Amino acid sequence: MDAKQIKQATDDLAIMSYLLEQDYINNEGEITDETERKERQIAALKDLLTTEGIDSLGHWLKAKEDEIKTLKAEKEYLDRRIKSHANTIDYIKHAANAILKAAGVEAVKGTLGYKFTRTVSCKTSVAAEALDGEYLDMVTEAARNAGLPACIDVALKTNATRLQEAGDDFDKYVIRELDDTCTFGKPRAKKEA
Numbered sequence: 001m002d003a004k005q006i007k008q009a010t011d012d013l014a015i016m017s018y019l020l021e022q023d024y025i026n027n028e029g030e031i032t033d034e035t036e037r038k039e040r041q042i043a044a045l046k047d048l049l050t051t052e053g054i055d056s057l058g059h060w061l062k063a064k065e066d067e068i069k070t071l072k073a074e075k076e077y078l079d080r081r082i083k084s085h086a087n088t089i090d091y092i093k094h095a096a097n098a099i100l101k102a103a104g105v106e107a108v109k110g111t112l113g114y115k116f117t118r119t120v121s122c123k124t125s126v127a128a129e130a131l132d133g134e135y136l137d138m139v140t141e142a143a144r145n146a147g148l149p150a151c152i153d154v155a156l157k158t159n160a161t162r163l164q165e166a167g168d169d170f171d172k173y174v175i176r177e178l179d180d181t182c183t184f185g186k187p188r189a190k191k192e193a
Contacts, residue, residue, distance in 0.1 A: 113187025
């Protein structure tokens with residue numbers, strides 16, 4: 001059975017059950033040939049839904065669970081490949097930077113049009129432990145006093161840009177990592193007229 005057939009059989013079962021109930025009400029509970037026929041139809045629909053219907057849904061559900069496992073495995077594989085390629089890009093930029101540094105130049109353009117320019121990258125992040133040490137207890141106490149139950153934790157959330165914008169008092173919570181690297185330029189194709 002497919003989903004449409006299961007839905008139809010479920011709807012038919014609800015209708016037949018309602019009609020049977022109406023027959024019993026109208027006939028003051030008397031069993032008739034018509035009520036017996038409806039009872040058999042209801043029993044057949046219940047049997048169909050609880051065997052074929054359930055098996056079909058179980059098979060469909062298992063297939064979707066298996067597909068999710070496969071997709072997750074593929075995603076993890078692709079994430080590893082992306083990370084590997086990103087590490088290779090970093091290595092190439094550092095190697096180009098070493099060439100420029102050894103040659104004593106700031107930028108160079110190769111014969112094929114690839115261009116590397118020395119630069120210093122600055123990655124910023126939040127010193128979360130220091131920030132938590134300074135403010136988390138204070139914020140947690142204020143939240144508890146305001147009625148936040150103990151079963152709900154409090155966390156501090158910010159980013160380096162916001163801390164830098166807040167001024168010198170918050171600069172101590174920003175971690176800066178400087179790295180000698182290169183920017184990269186590719187040759188451009190000529191535009192067609």
